[in-house]
Amino acid sequence: MILDIAREQVLERGVGLDEAQTLEVLRLPDERVDDALELAHEVRMRHCGPEVEVEGIVSIKTGGCPEDCHFCSQSGRFETPVRAVRLDIPSLVEAARQTAATGATEFCIVAAVRGPDERLMAQVREGVKAIHDNVEINVACSLGILTREQGEELRDLGVHRYNHNLETARSHFGHVVTTHTWEERWETLQLVREMGMEVCCGGIIGMGETLEQRAELAAQFAALNPDEVPLNFLDPRPGTPFAGLEPVPAMDALRTIAAFRLALPRTILRFAGGRELTLGDLGARQGMVGGINAVIVGNYLTTLGRDPQEDLDLLAELSMPVKELSKTL
Amino acid sequence: MSFCPGCGKSDAGHESCVRPLDPPRFCIHCGRKLKVQVLPTGYVATCVRCPT
């Protein structure tokens, strides 16, 4: 059966499950989910090690985005409670400092845009430099679709990782976003790789996709081979087209975590948005011993997360050391 | 008059509007949308009209 195959193929040989095999894991009955998580944990420990990468994120430009991603409360096309706001540079540096104080090695600057304009690039330029001058932390960015010149500039600024999510399977993308294409996102990801920055590319589970499409997304991640995959679970936001969707049931979320780890044995697989809603406190533990090896600590872009100390205490209890900065440079 | 920080409306019975993982989104004094900057370890919510 699929977990026996995965043990030999993924754990022993380090070859991730293909799309059809991933689908088999996603279809496992509830009583086999613990076995899948256990194997995913073994795979993570063997191929990635016990360390956990801790990251904080902040929005430098919130709301007012021209795009129509149906899950997003920052789209200017939907009547949501989010009002546009920009973060000033001293507050950005302070946010990086607070993030570093949690032991995090990664700080990701995020903007709600289709792609950066000159005003945003100027803000990022100044912000990245100020963080590098004042805080010991790796800086990542998530600024949407990039031109080649912008990619080169971010690399030259010392941005070591760039996040751009595929969000969902290619076959489902048109049901989630209509203002840009999956292919445009893919092209930016290729550009990021070409520029020599680490590629961070995640998705959101629970946007009406089928299990087949979840497996498709895992296979598309595997084809991209990103350094990091942040796994989000839909938090249905008021005013968005997806406001009425139900959160992913905890068991499905855990099955997805195990399946994605078995499809991506060496990737940094990060617990990102929606985990508190979908999995609660118990789920954080189950995920950490089920294939996850990175967390976003603290708050998200427009919503709040767990107290960072709760996650750090959990890692200490599980004897999972936080990855140190020197090992990430 | 006070307004719900979750939906901005003034009538009572909005206990479920503000979920534990949401910062306030509307001014409780005037019902306007707040400017909310979420930070890694907190948030700042300001009303463009009402003093904080």
Ligand code: SF4
């Ligand atoms: S591009 Fe980003 S900020 Fe804009 S609507 Fe889509 S997810 Fe939201």
